Amino acid sequence: MKESPPLRTPENSCARCGACLPVCPIYRVSGREELSPRGRMGVIELGLDDRRAKKALAACLLCGACESVCSRELDLTGKITVAREKITDPVDAGITAAAKISRMQRTLAPMARLIARATKILPRESGLRLKLGIGVPALPPEVKASPGGGGSELLPGTIAVFSGCFAAWLVPNILTATTALLRILGDTPHIAEGQGCCGLAAVSSGHGNTARTLARRNIAAFPGTGPILTPCASCAHQLRQYPRLFTADPHWQHRAIAFAARIREFSAFFTDPDRIAALKPCLSPQPAPLKTFCHDPCHLRFFGRDRTRKSRDLLRLVAGLDLNEFHHRPSCCGMGGAFAIKFPDLSRRIIAPAITELRERKAAVLTTACSGCLIQWQKRREEAGIDLEVVHPAILLARRL
Ligand code: SF4
Numbered sequence: 511m512k513e514s515p516p517l518r519t520p521e522n523s524c525a526r527c528g529a530c531l532p533v534c535p536i537y538r539v540s541g542r543e544e545l546s547p548r549g550r551m552g553v554i555e556l557g558l559d560d561r562r563a564k565k566a567l568a569a570c571l572l573c574g575a576c577e578s579v580c581s582r583e584l585d586l587t588g589k590i591t592v593a594r595e596k597i598t599d600p601v602d603a604g605i606t607a608a609a610k611i612s613r614m615q616r617t618l619a620p621m622a623r624l625i626a627r628a629t630k631i632l633p634r635e636s637g638l639r640l641k642l643g644i645g646v647p648a649l650p651p652e653v654k655a656s657p658g659g660g661g662s663e664l665l666p667g668t669i670a671v672f673s674g675c676f677a678a679w680l681v682p683n684i685l686t687a688t689t690a691l692l693r694i695l696g697d698t699p700h701i702a703e704g705q706g707c708c709g710l711a712a713v714s715s716g717h718g719n720t721a722r723t724l725a726r727r728n729i730a731a732f733p734g735t736g737p738i739l740t741p742c743a744s745c746a747h748q749l750r751q752y753p754r755l756f757t758a759d760p761h762w763q764h765r766a767i768a769f770a771a772r773i774r775e776f777s778a779f780f781t782d783p784d785r786i787a788a789l790k791p792c793l794s795p796q797p798a799p800l801k802t803f804c805h806d807p808c809h810l811r812f813f814g815r816d817r818t819r820k821s822r823d824l825l826r827l828v829a830g831l832d833l834n835e836f837h838h839r840p841s842c843c844g845m846g847g848a849f850a851i852k853f854p855d856l857s858r859r860i861i862a863p864a865i866t867e868l869r870e871r872k873a874a875v876l877t878t879a880c881s882g883c884l885i886q887w888q889k890r891r892e893e894a895g896i897d898l899e900v901v902h903p904a905i906l907l908a909r910r911l
């Protein structure tokens with residue numbers, strides 16, 4: 511067989527092949543090369559730093575779809591994240607202040623109550639402030655814990671829980687449901703004091719120092735070696751990314767690696783065969799079925815070991831739900847951290863086909879295990895005026911206990 515000619519670009523750079531274009535949600539709705547993964551790689555590799563280049567870097571959902579098909583297996587989201595940290599004003603790139611405020615008001619009007627509550631109760635350093643458009647999070651206080659690591663183990667049968675800002679502050683029912691499920695299985699949930707925002711919004715907006723401070727605080731809040739369960743798929747992803755934040759700090763990187771290995775995502779945790787067997791008999795029979803759809807968070811579809819099958823297994827096998835599948839191909843919901851705030855029109859266009867399908871098929875429930883996706887679906891549901899319950903799977907399960 512004749513060998514293919516060698517690619518002319520260096521190994522760790524974009525081959526310009528275009529395999530990533532069809533899967534990029536932004537390219538699909540915009541059709542613009544500079545907003546494609548290949549375009550962003552061009553910006554990074556050429557070291558461009560003008561307004562258009564900054565917008566290209568800012569207008570990325572960090573969904574990971576491009577990485578899953580890249581012919582060079584490039585770490586695109588890692589490269590884009592690092593590049594964002596180097597540009598001066600990554601959050602506001604390409605948007606004037608007036609335009610930003612008017613867009614925010616339009617975008618957030620349907621979520622007024624949630625926003626009002628969030629403004630009052632969210633900690634100053636919560637990344638949800640960025641996602642909800644109510645300000646840039648403050649730099650959190652530096653962790654005071656000894657840098658030695660280790661710490662005491664929890665008692666056997668105790669499961670540490672990382673809440674995430676959404677469940678901790680805005681929708682505590684998610685946390686109540688998660689801990690109820692743990693108790694049914696005979697585990698004792700432990701919501702560690704001192705934990706805070708996972709830092710995903712900070713890192714994806716180019717605020718690396720804030721993300722590192724948040725990471726150090728969370729690592730220090732969870733001593734020991736046992737599993738750490740989180741009900742949010744995006745938090746799970748970010749907590750597992752902590753070692754990447756400390757490439758220049760071997761001591762904290764060592765601790766971050768041990769911490770990351772302990773993280774358990776909600777659906778994957780509860781679809782362990784022993785837990786399924788224990789949970790199933792505790793659930794009351796399925797009441798009259800509601801037409802339920804499951805949205806797959808990108809952090810489950812494209813990253814790590816918790817694939818989407820787990821969410822479906824949990825809802826089908828354990829809860830006995832008759833899940834409906836979308837006819838259109840699965841897609842990012844268009845949230846992307848602060849993306850939905852910065853680029854509301856693109857964000858709306860990304861989710862529009864799914865909203866239309868749910869309306870036409872008279873869906874009653876949309877469930878997803880990611881706080882960012884839950885915010886986006888709630889917001890777009892209200893904008894579209896459709897009667898759809900948007901709910902975390904923990905709540906669906908706990909209702910039947
Ligand atoms: S991470 Fe997602 S939005 Fe960003 S370039 Fe890749 S496919 Fe496009």
Ligand code: SF4
Nearest residue numbers: 524525527528530580
């Ligand atoms: S698939 Fe990878 S190598 Fe090919 S154009 Fe996209 S980023 Fe470049």
